[in-house]
């Protein structure tokens with residue numbers, strides 16, 4: 001299994017190109033199931049989750065072709081991928097494929113809306129909480145679907161087309177918002193989703209659906225209205241830059257010190273996180289090319305954060321921010337409100353010398369003046385990258401095990417960081 005070796009202590013200086021967002025690309029790829037025309041997606045990142053989803057869609061009969069730029073002998077990046085779901089040959093998404101990734105469950109919406117049936121395994125994904133699917137089931141039932149859960153599969157049918165309805169989410173859910181929005185595009189009549197997720201990825205999906213001929217309004221607010229249409233067409237659409245990757249590298253610079261331009265990053269996608277970073281003492285400057293992050297000399301000021309749905313501080317940056325706070329000049333509190341088990345990085349950061357105690361859903365971090373490298377291991381994607389950030393600032397060598405978590409969500413991580421002066425390499429075994 002591959003590992004990442006980091007020798008910490010170098011400042012980061014240079015430019016980091018921000019990739020297309022994993023969490024935007026995944027629902028957009030799934031939206032290709034809604035039409036028998038070609039959906040062309042630009043700026044699709046090369047990530048394990050994307051490749052896995054393409055395999056899952058292939059199983060349903062979706063063809064794809066890839067174009068992109070190639071750097072040296074490496075993989076294609078900044079890819080444009082054409083998806084064609086002309087013939088859907090199978091409406092079952094099997095356990096072997098779906099159990100590896102949460103978002104693959106979302107095929108349930110388009111398959112049901114277009115084919116009138118879907119049989120989808122209950123999902124897997126990052127081990128950060130129980131992650132039930134009750135809101136998907138409730139919401140699809142509100143649109144007229146009949147749903148059974150049998151032997152680990154959700155079996156959904158809507159023989160006479162889904163029917164538009166009003167559905168109020170009892171809790172904000174990004175995934176359930178994506179799925180109900182996609183399903184409602186082909187339903188009979190109007191659907192109104194209230195207490196919907198307002199994440200930029202929801203807006204990106206709504207824009208794509210509208211380019212395909214859907215009638216979606218209000219995405220980005222908590223009320224989304226969808227007027228169902230008979231069918232959708234093909235379109236060409238661009239994946240937004242990854243706000244979590246942006247925030248991750250911004251926190252890395254805030255931690256190591258230095259000066260980096262995050263190319264192509266868009267500040268409005270992560271304003272709350274940038275505001276918090278500015279309070280820690282980092283200098284954040286939006287430019288025509290992206291976001292410039294700088295920290296020279298001065299130490300890191302402790303700041304308290306609470307994770308919240310967008311536009312609040314994102315749970316997907318909680319672990320990275322905790323890494324930064326381990327070296328702050330004093331005590332900070334981080335409260336996780338989205339997932340009940342998203343503190344797996346705490347004990348690993350402690351291996352590097354961090355002082356963190358847990359009190360329910362709040363971590364209390366007592367900043368230390370230095371971290372020391374150590375072998376560490378993480379159980380999920382963002383926790384893994386928090387260990388990379390800490391390793392970049394720690395003295396000596398850090399080995400991060402279970403790199404496959406990182407490969408799910410960070411494109412060319414070692415290359416992007418080493419181009420800015422980090423000593424980081426992948427050890428293949």
Ligand SMILES: CC(=O)N[C@H]1[C@@H](OP(=O)(O)OP(=O)(O)OC[C@H]2O[C@@H](n3ccc(=O)[nH]c3=O)[C@H](O)[C@@H]2O)O[C@H](CO)[C@@H](O)[C@@H]1O
Pocket residue numbers: 023024026102103129130131132133134135136137171172173174175176315316338339340
């Ligand atoms: C691929 C992708 O985009 N993943 C993101 C998505 O995950 P995902 O879409 O899975 O997250 P949700 O927004 O659905 O989860 C929010 C909360 O709602 C709960 N819930 C969700 C659905 C449901 O049926 N019942 C229920 O109780 C979840 O357990 C969690 O406590 O949004 C999360 C919250 O911003 C991010 O951390 C993930 O990176």
Ligand SMILES: C=C(OP(=O)(O)O)C(=O)O
Pocket residue numbers: 023101102103124125126128316381382409
């Ligand atoms: C939790 C994440 O992904 P997933 O929802 O696919 O598990 C993430 O991207 O941080």
